[in-house]
Amino acid sequence: MSFFSIYQRVRCTALMAIAGGAVAQAMSLWGGDLARFMPPFPVMICAGVAGAGLAGLMLVDAFGHKGWHGALWSSLGWSIATLFGAVVGATLVAVEGPQSSLPDVMRALGFSASLGVIAITNSIVTSSAVAGDWLLSGLAMHYGARIESHLTI
Secondary structure, eight states, X not given: OOSSOHHHHHHHHHHHHHHHHHHHHHHHHHOGGGGGGSOOHHHHHHHHHHHHHHHHHHHGGXXXXXXXXXXXXXXXXXXXXXXXXXXXXXXXXXXXOTTOOHHHHHHHHHHHHHHXXXXXXXXXXXXXXXXHHHHHHHHHHHHHHHHXXXXXX
């Protein structure tokens, strides 16, 4: 049984995509040691929104539960969504365009998956602004899903 209805799932996915865009923006502006190697600002935002949106669609049921176990599920879900969104976003940046063949996409996934995880981890660890934005975005996702779980539509 699903925790959210389809409409609630879509709204929480949109919230996750916005949170991913906020973290990507923070990484571009204050990203620590690896910020100079990141893609241009608009590309970074689009990749963050797309990666976080896909992660949110799959992991939205981890957010919005009551009590300490709800906080535990949210922190675990937010960490997994961060890593998954970084992999998807970095793969989208690495793919050259719609003319890319499937082997090119698979090669990009293999190379960029580790680079996306390294970039987000480095940004969170070396920049307190990115870490704060990441934590605030995770809290907003949890409480947004909490509010959404009480809506009937």
